[in-house]
Amino acid sequence: SKTLTQSPIAPAKPAKPHLPDSQTVTSVQHWTDRLFSFRVTRPQSLRFRSGEFVMIGLMGDNGKPLLRAYSIASPNWDEELEFYSIKVPDGPLTSKLQHINVGDEIILRPKPVGTLVHDALLPGKRVWFLATGTGIAPFASLMRDPETYEKYDQVIMMHTCRTADELEYGRKLVEDLQNDELIGEMVEGKLLYYPTTTREETARMGRITDNLSTGKVFEDLGIPPMNQSEDRAMVCGSLDFNIDVKAVLESFGLREGANSEPREYVVEKAFVGDGI
Numbered sequence: 001s002k003t004l005t006q007s008p009i010a011p012a013k014p015a016k017p018h019l020p021d022s023q024t025v026t027s028v029q030h031w032t033d034r035l036f037s038f039r040v041t042r043p044q045s046l047r048f049r050s051g052e053f054v055m056i057g058l059m060g061d062n063g064k065p066l067l068r069a070y071s072i073a074s075p076n077w078d079e080e081l082e083f084y085s086i087k088v089p090d091g092p093l094t095s096k097l098q099h100i101n102v103g104d105e106i107i108l109r110p111k112p113v114g115t116l117v118h119d120a121l122l123p124g125k126r127v128w129f130l131a132t133g134t135g136i137a138p139f140a141s142l143m144r145d146p147e148t149y150e151k152y153d154q155v156i157m158m159h160t161c162r163t164a165d166e167l168e169y170g171r172k173l174v175e176d177l178q179n180d181e182l183i184g185e186m187v188e189g190k191l192l193y194y195p196t197t198t199r200e201e202t203a204r205m206g207r208i209t210d211n212l213s214t215g216k217v218f219e220d221l222g223i224p225p226m227n228q229s230e231d232r233a234m235v236c237g238s239l240d241f242n243i244d245v246k247a248v249l250e251s252f253g254l255r256e257g258a259n260s261e262p263r264e265y266v267v268e269k270a271f272v273g274d275g276i
């Protein structure tokens, strides 16, 4: 009979500590000294609705997970998950997260939630995606989801940043979408991209709130002013932006909805805090 003896093999190498809910980084791209995007493996069991967010992070120095909310920027059909992130110089998470490399592990809690989902809006003719800064992340998912184009005749992506380099992630994403063999045809003539800067001279300028309330964007795009029967909106930006843009949407007769009570617009914070 076999007896347990000391194994002749050397004791197992101390395994690299395996993070709970860990996923592996597959690519990283830096856009500016404040912005980067990255892709990770997707847990096989993870289902989400385009526009939702999850908690992701790294193991903290105290051995506890350091997690933050992140919108999933990839569409729900993608085999990987993409995120678009700020780099806060002394931010507990992003001061470390900005240094991740391909092959590194991050923690991802597979419980997607959020209000920026199609189910939270009543059917309409046009959908407006209104974002400042990293607030474009949930729309990076929704713009790449065929359901968006099945539900609406027109999809208008308004994205505003201080400078042109901060718009680059969104600009490239829209360009790739238009040139995509499969989705390109579906978005053609339907996806209207309206990027603006506020602190650098570019072809299109101004705050989203101003371009809506003056009617400039309707004129530029040749579409009727926003109205309750045809237009739907999803908003994602800083707290101040969200408050101000809500007032503009309400002035056009749109009402805030939720998953449990679909109406004409929904809002989510792109981050909590006063900005940097």
Ligand code: FAD
Binding pocket: 053, 068, 069, 070, 071, 072, 084, 085, 086, 088, 090, 091, 092, 093, 094, 095, 133, 134, 137, 138, 268, 269, 270, 271, 272, 273, 274, 275, 276
């Ligand atoms: P924190 O201590 O979390 O933040 C420090 C300060 O930095 C904040 O007080 C704020 O002033 C500023 N700040 C934080 N995040 C941002 C930001 N995104 N843009 C501008 N200023 C910011 N962040 C992303 O980069 N991408 C996302 O897709 C994203 N999705 C989010 C979804 C939700 C629902 C919420 C609530 C937040 C989301 N955030 C996102 C913010 C994110 O959760 C963290 O705050 C961010 O990663 C910074 O983490 P930190 O620990 O380094 O600093």
Ligand code: A2P
Binding pocket: 132, 133, 160, 161, 162, 197, 198, 199, 207, 208, 209, 238, 240, 241, 242, 244, 245, 275, 276
């Ligand atoms: P502005 O440059 O006029 O402040 P930030 O970098 O501060 O997070 O801002 C991102 C973008 O959102 C900037 O272009 C900024 O314009 C704009 N913005 C900030 N606050 C508001 C607001 N309350 N209403 C509309 N746009 C805003």
